Amino acid sequence: MNTPETTFGALEKTRALLSNPTPLHQDCGHLCGASCCRGEGAENRGGMLLYPGEETLYVPLPEGFAITRDTSVMPEGRLLTCRGSCFRGDRPLACRLFPLAVFLEEGGEPTLALDPRAWPVCPLMPSGMDGLSPEFVGAAAEAAQVLAGAPGTREFLIRQTAHIRWLHRPLWESGAVS
Ligand code: SF4
Numbered sequence: 001m002n003t004p005e006t007t008f009g010a011l012e013k014t015r016a017l018l019s020n021p022t023p024l025h026q027d028c029g030h031l032c033g034a035s036c037c038r039g040e041g042a043e044n045r046g047g048m049l050l051y052p053g054e055e056t057l058y059v060p061l062p063e064g065f066a067i068t069r070d071t072s073v074m075p076e077g078r079l080l081t082c083r084g085s086c087f088r089g090d091r092p093l094a095c096r097l098f099p100l101a102v103f104l105e106e107g108g109e110p111t112l113a114l115d116p117r118a119w120p121v122c123p124l125m126p127s128g129m130d131g132l133s134p135e136f137v138g139a140a141a142e143a144a145q146v147l148a149g150a151p152g153t154r155e156f157l158i159r160q161t162a163h164i165r166w167l168h169r170p171l172w173e174s175g176a177v178s
């Protein structure tokens with residue numbers, strides 16, 4: 001019988017799944033100057049939301065990282081910001097998945113897709129999922145199943161999906177333009 005993953009167990013497993021596979025077989029950061037790591041502001045950068053419990057893996061905080069509160073997806077959410085470069089082992093799960101994201105609706109099954117938030121920065125987007133390394137997509141698909149199987153990460157995915165859909169709602173929908 002399968003035992004449900006704990007939230008932290010799911011997090012550790014998915015971080016491990018995505019510790020080696022990368023979007024391309026070569027370092028895609030060389031193609032774009034690592035544009036997803038270069039956000040706005042004097043100190044990097046837009047930041048990446050941490051998955052529930054992931055902040056405990058950043059004690060002590062690696063040099064150049066900062067963690068702040070961010071309630072855009074979860075009331076107790078945490079945003080990790082960085083200086084635009086890091087050791088691979090320090091990358092948060094969201095960075096390991098980028099430019100993919102896991103979408104999940106209440107009561108549904110997880111879906112892996114290109115993250116629409118990547119369009120402004122990632123040159124891999126126009127090639128679609130077929131342009132990504134199969135090993136990377138396979139590991140991300142497995143990660144999606146693991147994350148959706150643990151209560152805490154499942155809740156995060158549902159809320160994050162709603163947030164991404166809200167951010168990318170059509171302009172003609174009520175409230176999208178002021
Ligand atoms: S923006 Fe896209 S191509 Fe560039 S480093 Fe990030 S994932 Fe790779």
Ligand code: SF4
Pocket residue numbers: 036037038048081082083084085086087090091092095
């Ligand atoms: S944590 Fe690392 S991979 Fe993620 S945006 Fe910062 S430098 Fe890039």
